Amino acid sequence: MSEPAIPKVGWRGELVPSIKKFLDAHPRLQLGGVEGYTFERRHHTQVFGIHSLPDDRIHPIKEVEYTAICGPHGTIPIRVLYPSSGQEKRLQGKAGALIYFHGGGYTVGSVDEFENGLRLVAEESGCQVYAVEYRRAPEFQFPTQLDEYSAVIDWLQGKEGKRRGVDPNRVCGGGDSAGGNMTAGVTLRRLDEGKKPLAAQMLLYPEARLPFDTPAATENNSGYYLECNGIFSFADHYLPRGTPPAHRYVSPGMQPARDLKGQPPTTVFTSGFDPLRDVGVEYAHKLSEAGVDVHWHHYKNLTHGCGMV
Template sequence: MSPNLIPKTGSRTALDPQIQTFLTQNSSLQLGGTDFLAERKHHTQVFAFHNHPPILQASIDHVEFTAIRGPHGTIPIRVFYPRSGEEQKQSRDAAALIYFHGGGYTVGSVDEFENGLRILAEESGAQVYAVEYRLAPEWQFPTQLDEYLAVLEWVQGKGGAERGVNPQLVCGGGDSAGGNMTAALALRVKDGKGGRAQPMRAQILLYPEARIPFDTPAASENNSGIYLECNGIFSFADHYLPRGTPPSHRYISPGMQPISSLRDLPAAAVYTNGFDPLRDVGVEYASKLDEAGNQVVWHHFDTLPHGFLQMAPWSEKAMKATKQVGKDLGELAYGK
């Protein structure tokens, strides 16, 4: 979008009825409640691909389970190869998306995001590398960014070369906390602290936690009862931050950084939702990136909540939004 056309806050209309039905049928499903260990189990029971009825399982050409040795130990990686990207793979010109899932740094696994990532792969023609990174609070910042960087270097290097990936077409992406880490890694590489890694082709930010939403209309409007509990975001931040690391740290809260320090970043696609406590910090970050002169694609879904990628099988509007992410990924990666 052109500079200054992205607002500072978002809006909401009426919650998608199919999402409302899903949330009603899964009334105990929440993110950011009082027991993150129970949430880990419950999310796997509801969202894991192997628990989906076959009719809801998105198809893919094939899936590879692999791993690399990272700075903190083995990093499991699940690679989704789309049928739509076979020609690019064979010509060694395939795009790739490294994906760090959401869950407040604390909850979640690749199993829960597989269905949505299959859709992104087929819609874009890009291979998707979903990372089973180490979770907080057992592992804190910067462990996760270290692992993200290790995977980026691997996909841009030997790992991607062996799979037909063009190292110039490697994107990073994630939702919620994963969006935060993607934005942070883009800054880290820009700052010359990315080791051998080159800048990402693009950053795909689904409802990112660009900063803590303590002062936004969305934090009040969507405080509780719509899947993501706003006040629980503070607990997740506490899990992630070591003592002595301020929340304003450049690689903790990209959305708090001045516009002058956000120039010359990879193209960004940012997605925000009306019924999401992170709505306005995501809109704000998209606006800042835009004002800084970066290429920004912004989509706002005013009837959807946080987590639409996982909820796509149960909602036509969430499915449409997920496919839009895949379409944008293909355009940004391949320059279509």
């Protein structure tokens, strides 16, 4: 059963000194800041891209495969991380797989910036990681990204997953921030469509809904990497005219608990110094009310994007 005591809002402690030092050293590193998304795209790649890291900071991995599939909107590049720790199950056809959609307000970010952390996830879990270079907004808007997510799930649950040693019943989805939002959205959509579900979903500080009426939006409005007021622009980039922000697949966190039933096991991570903190906590609370097997982990001293900074 679900853990019983998930609150509706979170809290914060004391900001980790190393994160404060990093943010102070990179004052222009913001998400949703005044520089605009084109600057943020370039700057994030320069700071976080795996090609920019010294060799001694790159996590080892058994194998990296660069591949692509033909999706509903064109070619979808996918970077596959095969861990040494999962080799035996891969050979047995019993490997687990995590499809990962990165964050960045639907607009910023690339697999290059997330590969290093995902290498660690792969080796620590023994699970293959499929990092997807999905089409970003504003050039491509909702539901393009969910179409691509679902296409990758179908691909991995089929013969191409089997060819890579993946058990079709062990395909999970995950993502951070906007990637967490899209993971929650595609999980609900596949449930509604009667498609084979994900085995589990992993939501890292997800944008479960717009956060502006929460304590976290006031406490963490500015200065902690994700600029809360910049989320308006990300929502505008992502949503085509005529699609309300309350749409079930856009704002899963706005749905009543009764409409969230039947989802796969879910893990939700939240951070104290994050304007999205309380919408993530709220979503975990609603999932618990809906009877979903949900596990919530709160890191009161960390920021949004803590896995990167």
